[in-house]
Amino acid sequence: MISRRRFLTGVAIGLAPIGAAAHAQEYKAQQAGKGTRIGLLWPGTCPLRAPRMEAFRQGLSASGYIEGQNMTVDLRCAEEAVEHLPQLAAQLVDLNVQVIAAIGPVATRAVQRATTTIPIVALADEMVQAGLVVSLAKPGGNTTGVQLLAPQLNAKKLALLKELVPKLSRVAVVSDPGNSRTQLPPLEEAARSLGVQLQVEEVRREGDIERAFQAAKSGRAGATHILSSPFLFAHTKTIIGLAAQHRLPAIYEWKEAVETGGLASYGPSLFEMWRQTALMVGKVLQGAKPADLPVEQPTKFELVINLKTAKALGLTIPPSLLQRADQVIE
Numbered sequence: 001m002i003s004r005r006r007f008l009t010g011v012a013i014g015l016a017p018i019g020a021a022a023h024a025q026e027y028k029a030q031q032a033g034k035g036t037r038i039g040l041l042w043p044g045t046c047p048l049r050a051p052r053m054e055a056f057r058q059g060l061s062a063s064g065y066i067e068g069q070n071m072t073v074d075l076r077c078a079e080e081a082v083e084h085l086p087q088l089a090a091q092l093v094d095l096n097v098q099v100i101a102a103i104g105p106v107a108t109r110a111v112q113r114a115t116t117t118i119p120i121v122a123l124a125d126e127m128v129q130a131g132l133v134v135s136l137a138k139p140g141g142n143t144t145g146v147q148l149l150a151p152q153l154n155a156k157k158l159a160l161l162k163e164l165v166p167k168l169s170r171v172a173v174v175s176d177p178g179n180s181r182t183q184l185p186p187l188e189e190a191a192r193s194l195g196v197q198l199q200v201e202e203v204r205r206e207g208d209i210e211r212a213f214q215a216a217k218s219g220r221a222g223a224t225h226i227l228s229s230p231f232l233f234a235h236t237k238t239i240i241g242l243a244a245q246h247r248l249p250a251i252y253e254w255k256e257a258v259e260t261g262g263l264a265s266y267g268p269s270l271f272e273m274w275r276q277t278a279l280m281v282g283k284v285l286q287g288a289k290p291a292d293l294p295v296e297q298p299t300k301f302e303l304v305i306n307l308k309t310a311k312a313l314g315l316t317i318p319p320s321l322l323q324r325a326d327q328v329i330e
Contacts, residue, residue: 036071038281039092039100041107043085044234046077055274063282080231082178085110093118099284101277104230105130106178116142119284123277125150125228126182127295136295144290146277147297148268150228150253151182155190157266158225161251162194163321164264165223170197172216176229177202183227209235213242224250236260249313255304258329263309268298302326
């Protein structure tokens with residue numbers, strides 16, 4: 001069991017400049033001001049798995065915020081116990097950070113309840129329907145951010161799963177209830193148009209993952225659809241192992257899952273989304289008001305297929321699908 005102290009202890013992350021030449025970085029740092037403190041609220045475990053912090057570092061560095069010169073990041077991790085998010089959000093507010101980056105809708109709501117004055121930059125699946133902002137063009141309040149378009153992408157992922165498994169008639173949807181409120185309706189509509197039945201399995205704790213796959217198998221699902229969720233992605237290896245054990249083709253959001261052994265993924269670049277979030281933090285620090293700073297969205301999406309995993313599952317990937325793939329892992 002993780003102690004209360006672990007949940008409530010802050011971690012200051014040192015961020016080093018990467019990428020551009022040191023002299024250019026130093027000039028930008030001088031423009032950015034000194035003593036900047038940035039809060040980062042993460043619903044998962046610490047340390048954050050790659051490529052999150054690497055991308056966040058790059059975005060901050062590109063904006064002129066460099067550890068050791070003018071900036072500190074105060075990171076708070078809920079260790080997957082979302083009930084601790086309000087306490088951790090309150091800690092960041094008490095630290096008088098200049099801006100808080102919140103990952104996922106649950107973390108964002110926790111920060112919004114904790115402060116109406118400190119700017120918030122959220123990275124979430126959907127911003128308007130989740131009630132985080134009033135509109136994409138004019139977010140209002142103290143929150144702006146980057147949205148992943150997960151609800152819309154889930155319909156595309158289901159169609160791709162149907163191409164991967166042409167005779168597919170029943171799909172088990174692995175869902176994190178804290179993140180799925182806006183994701184399920186478009187997926188249900190897509191399922192009806194594709195003639196596919198959905199079997200939704202909710203996962204709140206790590207122990208629920210194995211139960212979800214057992215239910216999928218006993219319910220005769222022909223494949224699994226993994227919804228967007230920081231919690232679910234944190235347990236990618238466990239999910240991939242169970243999918244292989246139960247011989248269930250699965251589709252994911254991030255290519256990192258496929259590189260680890262998953263069958264296929266379709267979504268934006270995880271690295272770019274975290275980098276983009278940090279760049280928006282930089283804009284806020286340089287004077288942009290969240291209320292007037294439009295929510296940003298990904299513009300490029302990647303289809304990645306793992307042929308080795310397909311072979312292990314006895315699947316033959318259609319040549320047309322392989323031609324459309326941005327990356328094929330053999």
